[in-house]
Amino acid sequence: MTSEEVIVRIGGAAGEGVQSAGSVVAKSFSRTGLYAMTYNYYQDIVRGGQSWYQVRASHNKVRNQGDGLDVLIALNIDALVRHTNPEINEGGASPLNGIAIFDTALTGFQKYDNIQYCAVPLAEIAGRHSKVSLVKNTVAIGAAMASIGMPFDVVGDVIRDTFGGKGDVAEQNVSAAKEGFEYFNDHFKKLDKKLKFNSNKKYLLGGGEAIGLGAVNGGLKMYIGYPMTPASSALHYISSHAKDFNLFVKVPEDEISAINMAIGANYAGLRAMTGSSGGGFSLMVEALGMAGMLEIPLVVYEAQRSGPSTGLPTKTEQGDLNLVLGASQGDFPRIVLAPRNVYDTFLLTREAMNLAEKYQTPVIVMSDLYLAEHLETVDKFDFNFKIDHGLRAQDNAKNFKRYEYTANGISPRAIPGQAGLMHNEDSDEHSETGDVVSDAETDPKLRIAIMDKRMRKLDTYVKEMPPTDTYMLGDADYAIVQWGSTQGVVEEAVDILRSRGIKAGAVEVNRVFPLNPDIGKLLKNRKKIIVVESNYTGQFNRLLRSEFLVTTSLVKKYDGEAFYPGALAEELEQEIKR
């Protein structure tokens, strides 16, 4: 780790305010011109257990949660032991090498030489400012911010905003934090870091919010969802902004209803979207195929978590690719996108809204818990976007055929209410006018014609796909292929490998299906192709092999935690040398 970046971790039990303390720390960085990213390690419980929240901040773009740990706020003895002991491995997270901040009441733990132990009378200070015991967290935040040399005014303002402005509660927290801040400065030595703080605030938001913003920028009018971690962060953001963004938001009886509603609204000409995690998406499968068959635009947000079944509800994984690629019976055109970071989530979600309507078919935006729930800084939003409603028939159009056989596969749509364009949209196989061909007589030629027409839409899309992104790939001997949320960690691993003289580069896939044929060229003449992904069987690896007939190897992780750059670089190096 360079002296221009810092990693702060807050450890405690669920219900002890770990996450809210973490977001105050993160916001303090994003408001002082630093890039930041957070990582939330938590369990599927509301109280108890062990959770922690990490914030990495730097002058340079922060691409993942990072290795190393400079400042630890331990809210209980277990957290203090857990995050200082090099023997305990929290899914790859580093033990502390720096400053530990904790209440003076915590005693009797093993000490390590590389740690400055800063016992602060957190509860005692908190008690002077408020009767609420959680205020001790605010005192600890004050001390932690002092340890990295942040100006107090920034921290104070963030705390004020967090506690709702200028009320008594907010001011009590600010004064408590200030005393913690001063206590640290009076008693302990600061970290040796060269962080420069400035007033260029950055945006700090998560992948769930980026889904909402992207969808709204892409013309969203209706969101129908059902709560399920980690898709709920998008649902919550969208619900709480329904009035601001003119949205109709509904949680119906189940995910089956949710997707059928979203299909109904899109059929009626209103941009609607649904979303869930793997379990809910599994329930949506039948209707997904109907949207493909009826050629109704549909965007589905699929936020992966560790499976199978209920799995690890609060842990990350990229294990739903096979599900998404194979969802629903028969063949129909589908587009699968997998954003790689928060801003990419914003861009791809709004693009998905247009793609769905242009190609009149389901578009699935795949995220995962890591991307949906961590916060990341964004410099600037470009909201300039043109909504494309695709091919629509004019009222009373002569010879209107809803599923007209066209060269590009795209047929004119008609929206209920349009005069003279009445027709039937049918989940049974149908002719170009929409009449069912399976009941009275089955016509093999007609079946081929309509099937080809639908599938041609994908050929058209492939021709219009933008080139695949790469990182340091030009002279690379080793091509590391990643998809979705692992972009940042793979880039940093490539940097580490390069620093060791290994010419590695990355292919960064966010358009997972269909795959851009240009990937085949990018993979040519490499000494090795290594796929990195978080699942057991290497689902993307199989797709890549079958599409491009390449020999690959796989670096995988399925412990529920994210990849860490150092460990990933080690694994890649071993794979390269094998």
Place this chain on the structure above:
Amino acid sequence: MVTTADFNGTVKPDWCPACGNFAQLSALKIVLPELGIEPHNTVVVSGIGCSSNLPEFIKAYGFHGLHGRALPVASAVKWANPKLTVIAYGGDGDGFFEGTQHFYHTAKRNVDITYIVSDNQIFGLTTGQASPTSEIGFKSKTTPYGNIEETTNPLTFGLAAGATFVARGFSGDPKHLQEIIKRGIQHKGFSFIDVMSPCVTFNKLNTYDYFRKRVYKYEAKDLTDFAAAYKVSEEWGDRIPIGIFYEKSARSYIDMDPVAGNASMMEIETVKLSEKSVEEFL
């Protein structure tokens, strides 16, 4: 002026001769123009089953979706564009087996659509298996020793769920059926009409004769009397009531929505995002 001929579809119905569904189809084609509703403002959404083929046979905007899932599609079409007249149509297997949860919640939400169930007390399209409304003892391909599961009463279920219009029709009395369907479409809120619609091929018990001997026209003294409606809904056996059992006025779901309650979602402005929209993240 809009006429029945305007609703004539180009595809000939593939139902068995004398199937009850013909009565429901012609009722729609007669009643919709009587109400001045034009084909292009009519959406007929169905599930899967013999009856659910209806959207193919009527000139309107048809949506022939998935087994049991007509109601969520129909709800969203109405929410998206309240100017449309939305009819959901399907069978007893479709609505009271696979679609039960949608039936319950759509009724409770009082979505302003008309839900007509062609109730033949059997699965017809799959060639004759017991359905949720099959009578106890009913023999079918899947109940060769007689049906032992309690028969679903769609009317009491609809009432309990909160439907604001509950009625029963009979395909063998088309005039009466037309009147009920007309009132159902006029009703603002969720109208549920269970139509006893004999399956002439697979149900040899609940035939036209069976119903003709039993049905009588029920006239409610007070349509808002829930207890009376529930009581008459429970009547089944030698005497089977048909008619409108319950109607009350209530706000529909969309009217109470903080956004869609004030303006049609189709016409509401698309918000232009700006720096102000993301200020909360600074």
